[in-house]
Amino acid sequence: MQRTLMMSMIALSMGGMSVAAQAQTQQQKEIEQLRQEVQALRGLIEQQKVQNAQTATAIANVQRTAAAPVANPVLKTAKGAEFNLYGNVRLDASYQVEGGAKDMPYNQINGVPLEGNKEQSDRLRSTLSATRLGLDFKSPVGEQDVKGKLEVDFLGGANLDNLRIRHAYLNYGNWLIGQTWSNFAIPDYMPETIDALAYVGGAVKRTPQVRYTTKFSPQTNLVVAAEDPKDSSINQRLPALTARLNHQFADNLNVSVRAMGHEKRINSEEEMAWGVGVGAKYDVVPGTTLKADYYHVKGDSSFVSFTNKGVAVTNLDDKGAITATSAIAAQSEFDSIMVGITQKFGDKVHGTLGYGYMSFDKDPNYIAATKDTTTINKDLWQAWANVFYSPRKPLSFGLEYVYGEREAFGEAANGSKTGEDNRINAVAIYNF
Template sequence: MTEKRKSRPLMPAFTTIALILMHVKTNAQIAIANTEPDSSGRKWSAYLKGFVQADAMLDFQEFGAKDGIVAPSIVIPQHNSMSSYFSVRQSQIGLGLKQTDKNGDSPVSAYVEIDFYGPNGTTTPRLRHGYLQWKKWLIGQTWSNFTDAEIFPNIFDFNGANGAMLLRSIQVRYTEKLSDKETLSFSLEDPGKISMTIPKTHPEWKRKSLIPVATGMYRYGNARDYAKIGATLSPVNYENQEDGYTKIGFGGIISFRKYVTNLDDFRFQTSYGKGIARNNIVLSGEGYDAVFDPQKNTAETLSLFNIVGIYEHWWSPKWSSAAYYSYSQVGSSPTAGNGLMKRFQNAAINLIYQPYKNLRMGVEGNYASTENFEGKKSDAFRLQFSTSFSFK
């Protein structure tokens, strides 16, 4: 939870802001080792990628989350307490190893990446990605197949649009290239990411990991313009002291990015299903996949609807802006009034200055609101000033 602070005059707060560094995040990599090609033309190479990032946030209301906007964590009832927070925890370092054949293809590769988003506000390293790839197969932890990491815009906030489906999961994935513009992928993923809300009055019930989550994703397009459509089956397994039970969740996602001009692009994503909150960027692990109903002595999967719209514009080669709006709604349940959120939304706009390819700095304003199943509402506003330097 965010540390409570007494309200303070605006002038000292903005004096503090004037001294703050700003933020940046771009993908780049440094080659650190290469072997000579063998007799068949294959060679190995290692590379380093990531960025060092510094963030400073000024909150005008109380959030339960510090490093990124999490609308469901806004304190209810409304608490207008101004506070500031400084962080370098979003900094990321990744190490990759790949084999390249004489045609330039990479049939074998491995990648490991960490950030410094440790527990309890620490900067303890945390594993983000760790996987092996062999031809069409991927094994390890990376973005879920029921996810679109490409839609993530050029923003500063760690979470961004709260309605986005963005999850890292341990998985086995198979990808088939159907044509130059088409790919189809399937995966079996870790069921341990599924979470369920169980009343404290029924400790005999517990959720368990058993049947893996199954996903499928179809992508059409090129590196710039594309469309994706995906589906998932998400089993919720639970048991008491005598028997085990399974509820099958399901969901679908549609996502696309379209460049209107060379300076403007629009991104859109919508998703709906039951028992799929594990994939939501802010609801994963928070008990929104299912709730246990003591009256029926069974679990009920919760429905979730999300919609996200994003627009980006480059004012000049060094100046750009991104704006987005996100809305999410959780389905009703007789037992969902246990502090769970019924609906939440957030919107943001930023201004980024990029004097060099690997350096960005800027400011972002983010508004978020939430309402729980008891009808209580709260909203909050955050200003974020950030800078980052990516490896190049």
């Protein structure tokens, strides 16, 4: 019995030891599992740190890139003025079915021969005279910059083949001094043309002027100017005064109302010339733009293109120059309008359809004071269609067809009063 009791105690002891061993083994497994989980968590934390560092580096690179835009190529003079050089090389060509006698591929609708009077037919003309070179510059003066432009081309002289100044002016604050587009006869509302001289109803006038701009609001401003219109038909002693009110009615509609007044003087005789103009630009939908420009002018031919002389003068000499007995006989008066629509056909192609019309009042005194009444016009009109193609940014090619007529106040010897302008124009431009 004692032996049996002893064996039982030994068995119990060994069972307890076995249970304790199992418990210790289970505890070691749990510890090892916990260690592995901690190690995995530490690896995840380290990985997240690396990703955060990479993200921060990428963000910093993006921010640095955005904060440092690519600088435009700017040249500096010895005195610190900065300027940019720009321009183009331009080839114009025209096949003239019927048209004017001047040897140039540009508009001369107001002087085309009357039918049956030595019309210029089937002529090819070309030129690079519209090639342009310009400088935009600025220089700090006090708290503001003086900005300016100097631009030339080769459309000067009687035959339009000499170097001439297009723009040469300075801007300081609200003031402009120099030569640029007239404040009255601006090209902003003309439909696009290939012809460098534009068509009936348009104006490409640049004048020496002093101009001041006042802003009433971000949408409205008033521009007033004293201009020298370079009117060679009169003895000029005072500048022309012009005013232009611009207003943006919406993001897609801009309107300009303009006025002009100028003294016309022959010897001691004076008459006041005046004019008004209204222009509008309307983006119908993205890629489709309507433009229109209207003028009513009396007594002036120096601002709007292709007009009769503003004043008819009596007692001129044999060369048409003013003499001591010259006087103003009458003033010309006309209305003109130009309208057109431009359509984009993608990024590389766009085209324009346009129409221009000009009508002159029939003043008997004006007609009687003109020796050759076939040289003064009763009506002018032109219609055109063009397309431009830009395969790559510096290059542009254009093709245009234009047809127009003039009706003179006087008849030619054969009884004709109508002349015709019928041309195909082409242009190739490289901009730099």
